[in-house]
Amino acid sequence: MPKPPKTQVMTANRLGDGRVVYLGNEDWTTDLADARLLPDADSQALAEEVAKAAVADRAIVEPYLIDVDEEAERIEPVRLRERIRASGGPTTGSSVAA
Amino acid sequence: MYRYDEFDHAFVRDRVTQFRDQVKRRIAGDLTEEQFKPLRLMNGVYLQLHAYMLRVAIPYGTLSARQMRKLAHIARTYDKDYGHFTTRQNIQFNWPRLEDLPAILDELADVEMHAIQTSGNCIRNVTTDHFAGAAADEAGDPRPWAEIIRQWSSLHPEFSYLPRKFKVAVTGAARDRAAIRFHDIGLELRHAPKDFGEGAKGETGLGFRIFVGGGQGRTPMVAKEIRDFVPERDLLAYLEAIMRVYNRFGRRDNKYKARIKILVHERGIDEIREAVEAEFEALRGGVLDIPLEAREQISAYFAAPDFEVLPAKSETLEAAWTSNPVFGQWMARNTHPHKTPGYVSVTISLKPTGGVPGDARSAQMDAVADLADRYSFSEIRVSHEQNLILPHVRKDDLPALHKALVDAGLEAANAGLVTDIIACPGLDYCALANARSIPIAQRISERLADHDRQAEIGDLSLKISGCINACGHHHVGHIGILGVDRKGEEFYQITLGGAPGGDAAIGEIVGRGFSTDQVVDAVETIVDTYLGVRQDADETFLTAYRRVGKAPFQEALYGA
The missing domain is CATH 3.90.480.20 (Sulfite Reductase Hemoprotein; domain 2)
Known part of the structure; x- marks a missing residue:
């Protein structure tokens, strides 16, 4: 039996400043907490269409789906790379201006 | 400049x-x-x-x-x-x-700067010894040659779409501080060998020992010597000959096999040399010839500043050294012999305890610029070890310079010590990385921060890369750390015995990797093991490792 799809979120970088964004319920958002959860193949396919249109509309670049942990209290990416992206900057960084 | x-x-x-x-x-x-x-x-x-x-x-x-x-x-x-x-x-x-x-x-x-050729399959920024034009041990200044190569290779139509990126490093000293054997082409400016025919030495008797096919990344290779001497005027003809052979035979079917190191490895240095020499014969003496006048024109830009005539010994320096131990520690580690009496080159470490290797705030950059104006003829260098250099500082000025560096938070006295860590940006920034480098560097730097302990350990290079592309030079660290992704977790593989210079070596994997929690302890165990096995305080980590091999380190890390 095929495995049920993992819950996913659509992410990308914003064209203008390269910042990490997520597809929300209304628009693209920088806050993962506001991301639209995509629990099945249909919603994920729809998100890919929305992302494609946003690329054509010059809002974002390089969109892709990421796995998230739906059991967590808040939306938590499964991969460390995505957790670091979601944090908005380096995990450590005395050089980053406050 | x-x-x-x-x-x-x-x-x-x-x-x-x-x-x-x-x-x-x-x-x-x-x-x-x-x-x-x-x-x-x-x-x-x-x-x-x-x-x-x-x-x-x-x-x-x-x-x-x-x-x-x-x-x-x-x-x-x-x-x-x-x-x-x-x-x-x-x-x-x-x-x-x-x-x-x-x-x-x-x-x-x-300000005459740009970002051209810092990416893509072209000849990238030519690197060199950060003490160039100042070091007491150099045969000649490599910077004019780096500039000549820059001019030749900038937007060169034949070399704008190479099989892969291409890196050239030049040193003017026999002691290699530019890691030339880990570049696609490495050049050592030298005097002609004694047995080299008088007529073939060129007007200056200077020329280049040329290495080809070095590099790090997923397939680390030490470059092979392709020629022991090419007279100065023929350098570009020889380089172009190498590039043509690479462009013609380098693989384009697989990006992981496209660097010239793979070509040299697969065909053998003798076959490559033969092909290059044939091209060279066709090219030399033609439009790529660099007459003495042209060389002198470029060299004039790099003329030595107006140094004062000073005694080799500075009383001011001696007094400060005796009275201020903190200054003495810094002086002992962060200065390098200069060719002009009364001067030294100064390393401004960008590796404070717990800091991000290579990062500098704008205020610190401004402070370094001011200090360069005041103490170093307005010149600054960036080292491949991710530090800044003031190349020409009067010994008399060192106490005042040190005080200013303390005020700017740039006084770390650790050049060449275990906390002078090279680290790539890693997974905190880089889209290619598999694991973080910076936090590991910060934790190691904090663990081994005690200066007396570092001084006891002596010269020891520690280099960290967050992926196999090896931007953090882990292959050539005395201790190298490579971050990998193991089933979604960061893991760190440790190599020992790497060296970037004349004694070039690729580090050997010591054993299975370590988790994020374990890796700092593992580094400390390696350091302590070295202190236990060395014959005396003069036996460096690298010398001791080469004498005893990895067995004692494996035993300490993994048990019998």
Whole structure:
């Protein structure tokens, strides 16, 4: 039996400043907490269409789906790379201006 | 320093204008990302994890105080108030906005800088010894040659679409501080060998020992010597001969096998040499010939500053050394012998305890620029070890310079010690990385911070890469750390015995990897094991490792 799809979120970088964004319920958002959860193949396919249109509309670049942990209290990416992206900057960084 | 001529100015400004138009067209939707990406990369603009990143070329790591102030201004105005000096003697800004990039490039052009050829399959920024033109042990200044190679290779139509990126390093000293054996081409400026025919030595008797096919990455290789001496005037002809052979035979079917090191490895150095020599014979004496007059013209830009005639010994320095132990520690580690009596070169460490290796805030960049104006003829160098250098400082000025560095938070007295760590940006920034490098560097630096302990350990290089591309030079660290992704967890593989210089070696994997929690303890165990096995305090880590091998370290790390 095929495995049920993992819950996913659509992410990308914003064209203008390269910042990490997520597809929300209304628009693209920088806050993962506001991301639209995509629990099945249909919603994920729809998100890919929305992302494609946003690329054509010059809002974002390089969109892709990421796995998230739906059991967590808040939306938590499964991969460390995505957790670091979601944090908005380096995990450590005395050089980053406050 | 080299100064742009009319042609250079016009060329760089034209590129900025061109890129401004490309950005405008991208934002307007006239260019797709697919079309725009190669254009932005040709101007040093990457898209990293959190934002765009701009890599600015610092030709052969040489900066004026004015240029450093401009970098500080860019960090402050367009970025998050800091920049990151890299192992290729460049600087990276991690947070620029796409629409600001043309303005940034315009600002750079104001001070004769750009970001051209900092990406792509072309000849990248030529690197060199950070003590070039100052070191007591050099046969000649490598910077004019790095500049000649820069001019020859900039937008060279034949070498703009190579099989892969191509890196050249030049040293002018027999002691290699530029890791030339780990570059696609490594050049050592030297006097002609004694048995070299008088007529073939050229007018100066200087020329190049040439290495080819070195590199790190997923397939680390020590470069092979292809020729022991090429007279100065024939250098470009010989380099072009190598490039032609690479362009013709280098693999384009597999990017992981496309570097010249693979070509040299697969065909053998003898076959490559034969092909290069045939090309060289056809090229030498032609348009690539560099007559003495042309060489002297470029060398004039790098003429020694107006040094004072000073005694070799400085009473001011001796007094400060005796009375101030903190100054003495810094003096002992962060100065390098200069060819002119009464002067030294100073390493400004960008590795404070717990800091991010290679990062500098704009205020620190400004402070270094001021100090360069005051104490070093306005000259600054960036080292591939991610530190800054003031190349020409009077010994008499060292106490005052040290005090100013303390005020700027730049006084770390650890050049060449275990906390002088090279680390790539790793998974905190880089889209290619598998694991973080910076936090590991910070934790090791904090664990081994005690200066007396570091001094007891002595010369020991520790280098960390967050992926197999090896930007953190882990293959050539006495202790190398490679971050890998093991089933979603960061793991760190340790190598021992690597060395970048004349005693070049690729580190050997010591055993199974360590988790994030274990890796700092593992490094400390390795350091303590070295202290236990060394014959005396003069036996460095590398010498001891080469004598005893990895067995004692494996035993300490993994048990019998």
